[in-house]
Each structure stands twice: as structure tokens, then as C-alpha cells.
Amino acid sequence: MKEILEFQKNEITEYHVYRRLSKRVKNENVKILLSIAEDERKHYETLKDISGKEIKPSKFLIFWYSLLAILFGITFALKLMEKNEKKAEKAYKNIAKNYPEVVKIMRDEEKHEEELLNMLDEERLNYVSSMVLGLNDALVELTGALAGLTYAFQNSKIVGLSGLITGIAAAFSMSASEYLSQRAEEENGKTNPLKAALYTGLAYIVTVTILVAPFLILNNPFLALAITLIGAALIVLLFTFFVSIVKEKNFGKYFLEMFLLSFGVAAFSFFVGIIARKIFGIEI
Structure with a gap:
């Protein structure tokens, strides 16, 4: 249950991060980020059904990734997010046997990785x-x-x-x-x-x-x-x-x-x- 609550906090935090970063990009990239953000919100709701608890996002991480996007560019911030996504995939596999609902979350995380890699095109x-x-x-x-x-x-x-x-x-x-x-x-x-x-x-x-x-x-x-x-x-x-x-x-x-x-x-x-x-x- 401790892992579930950690995942839940990560998902709602990433939801807010993706929404905030979507304001710094243009064209189709905005739609992709908002779509990923919505998936993260759904993941949060799924995990909330398992835990039965409401979890607040990490304000520090929201601020941190937003700051990194300003200082080093949107690509750098998103690539760091992607690294966390990969870590999350491995962690989700460990609890997927006990909670079948997590399988869909795992598939979404893999899809996010592909979409992020395809969308990144920053001038710098x-x-x-x-x-x-x-x-x-x-x-x-x-x-x-x-x-x-x-x-x-x-x-x-x-x-x-x-x-x-x-x-x-x-x-x-x-x-x-x-x-x-x-x-x-x-x-x-x-x-x-x-x-x-x-x-x-x-x-x-x-x-x-x-x-x-x-x-x-x-x-x-x-x-x-x-x-x-x-x-x-x-x-x-x-x-x-x-x-x-x-x-x-x-x-x-x-x-x-x-x-x-x-x-x-x-x-x-x-x-x-x-x-x-x-x-x-x-x-x-």
C-alpha cells in the first residue's frame, strides 16, 4: 500500500507538471502533453480507487521541473520526466500481479515514452x-x-x-x-x-x-x-x-x-x- 500511495502521488504530480509544461510549447506538442497529462490524472484516479485515499501533488517537483524547463529548455525537463517514467515502469511490474489495474498504467507509461521522444524538437x-x-x-x-x-x-x-x-x-x-x-x-x-x-x-x-x-x-x-x-x-x-x-x-x-x-x-x-x-x- 505504501508503494501504491507513492505511485499515486507521482501520477498527480506529473499531471500538473505536464499541464504546466504544455504552456511552454507550440503546435501539436501542446495536444500531446495535455493528452499525457490527462492519462496521468486517470492513473491517479485508478490508484485512488485501490488506496481509497486522496493525495496531494508535490509542489516542489512541479516548481522544480518548471524551473528546469525555463533554465535548460523544455526538452531537458521532459527527458528527466521520461527517466522517471522508466523507473515507474519497473516499479509497476512488481505490483502488477496483485493489482491487475496497474497493467494499463504500465502500457500508458510505455506509450508516453514513445510520444515524448517523437515530439521533442527544440531549437536550441x-x-x-x-x-x-x-x-x-x-x-x-x-x-x-x-x-x-x-x-x-x-x-x-x-x-x-x-x-x-x-x-x-x-x-x-x-x-x-x-x-x-x-x-x-x-x-x-x-x-x-x-x-x-x-x-x-x-x-x-x-x-x-x-x-x-x-x-x-x-x-x-x-x-x-x-x-x-x-x-x-x-x-x-x-x-x-x-x-x-x-x-x-x-x-x-x-x-x-x-x-x-x-x-x-x-x-x-x-x-x-x-x-x-x-x-x-x-x-x-
């Missing part, structure tokens, strides 16, 4: 590769440059200013390259070259700002570098989680790949800074 997802390009290039290039400059100069403000100038210049350069690249393939894809360039540049500049900020705020360059590396790790963590959800990639493998690449270059550049300082004997 067409530019994920552009965002990956800007973010990953900024991480690899700037963490390496900042690490090398930290030991070479050992002056926070000079390292921060050098990183900022390098980062902004690289952002414009990368945006221009992405524009030309997308322009050459414009006829074959859904992406707009100008938007692709903007997504690349924006991802690059946001990453540069996060990585350079500690050097402009703190006086200790090595402490600033440590905070920068922590920031880089968090950026990699959040972005790989986002991509793993919307593109259904293996999170662990994708995170490890980006992490090792970024921090491997940073470590190598730090040693280059040590060698450069000893060879040229620069003191600032």
Missing part, C-alpha cells in the same frame, strides 16, 4: 554541437593558458587580464569559424549560421568569465588557479549532465572524456610555464 538542441564547441574549446584552451601563466608570471592580475584578453579574442575567432563552417553546410542542416556563431561565442565568453574571475578577485595566483580548476570541473559536470540527458549519452563516459581532456591540457601547460620561467628567467 540544434545548436548543442555549437555550444559544445565553444565551451569545450574555452575550457581546454583557457585552463591550459591560465595554468601556464600562473607559474610563469605568479601575478593574479596579470594572469587574469591576459586570460581575459585571450579568451575574448578567441571567442570572436571561434564564432567566426563556426559561422563559416555552418555557412558551408547551411543547405544540409537545420541550423542558422548566425545563431550557431552566437551560441558558440556565448558559451565561450560565459566559460571565460567563470574561469578568469578568481584571478581578478584574489591576490594569490595559486589559490585563484585552484578555484578556477574547481569552476572548470563544475562546468564540465553541469554541461555533460545536460548533454547526457537531452542526447541520451553515457554521462560517466562523456564527463570523464571532457574532464581528462581539459585538465590534461591544464597540467601540461602548467609544466610548460615552469620550463618557460626557468629558461627565460622572467620575474614580475
Whole structure:
């Protein structure tokens, strides 16, 4: 009965979530989400007949998924919902023998998964590769440059200013390259070259700002570098989680790949800074 009540709460919560998210989409997607929401309400009523109890939805989850849709897009929020649907399918199988009514709920959950996968078509997802390009290039290039400059100069403000100038210049350069690249393939894809360039540049500049900020705020360059590396790790963590959800990639493998690449270059550049300082004997 405890499981039934949990399922009941989930169903009525998802009913409200789907209805709220339906207000953020257009065209046929609205009808699909409202249809799924109505199914969730029916599931709730079925489970209520079994439990004999009225359950209130989780206001926190309704707010949480709505917030995720605003911050990361409707696709990200729905994909997370889909993951919960898969967990629910497995859980429903465990109690289906005792409650035959649950079988229909299981079939509906499987149908929801297919409908959600077919309906997801969000503009920003067409530019994920552009965002990956800007973010990953900024991480690899700037963490390496900042690490090398930290030991070479050992002056926070000079390292921060050098990183900022390098980062902004690289952002414009990368945006221009992405524009030309997308322009050459414009006829074959859904992406707009100008938007692709903007997504690349924006991802690059946001990453540069996060990585350079500690050097402009703190006086200790090595402490600033440590905070920068922590920031880089968090950026990699959040972005790989986002991509793993919307593109259904293996999170662990994708995170490890980006992490090792970024921090491997940073470590190598730090040693280059040590060698450069000893060879040229620069003191600032």
C-alpha cells in the first residue's frame, strides 16, 4: 500500500507538471502533453480507487521541473520526466500481479515514452554541437593558458587580464569559424549560421568569465588557479549532465572524456610555464 500511495502521488504530480509544461510549447506538442497529462490524472484516479485515499501533488517537483524547463529548455525537463517514467515502469511490474489495474498504467507509461521522444524538437538542441564547441574549446584552451601563466608570471592580475584578453579574442575567432563552417553546410542542416556563431561565442565568453574571475578577485595566483580548476570541473559536470540527458549519452563516459581532456591540457601547460620561467628567467 505504501508503494501504491507513492505511485499515486507521482501520477498527480506529473499531471500538473505536464499541464504546466504544455504552456511552454507550440503546435501539436501542446495536444500531446495535455493528452499525457490527462492519462496521468486517470492513473491517479485508478490508484485512488485501490488506496481509497486522496493525495496531494508535490509542489516542489512541479516548481522544480518548471524551473528546469525555463533554465535548460523544455526538452531537458521532459527527458528527466521520461527517466522517471522508466523507473515507474519497473516499479509497476512488481505490483502488477496483485493489482491487475496497474497493467494499463504500465502500457500508458510505455506509450508516453514513445510520444515524448517523437515530439521533442527544440531549437536550441540544434545548436548543442555549437555550444559544445565553444565551451569545450574555452575550457581546454583557457585552463591550459591560465595554468601556464600562473607559474610563469605568479601575478593574479596579470594572469587574469591576459586570460581575459585571450579568451575574448578567441571567442570572436571561434564564432567566426563556426559561422563559416555552418555557412558551408547551411543547405544540409537545420541550423542558422548566425545563431550557431552566437551560441558558440556565448558559451565561450560565459566559460571565460567563470574561469578568469578568481584571478581578478584574489591576490594569490595559486589559490585563484585552484578555484578556477574547481569552476572548470563544475562546468564540465553541469554541461555533460545536460548533454547526457537531452542526447541520451553515457554521462560517466562523456564527463570523464571532457574532464581528462581539459585538465590534461591544464597540467601540461602548467609544466610548460615552469620550463618557460626557468629558461627565460622572467620575474614580475
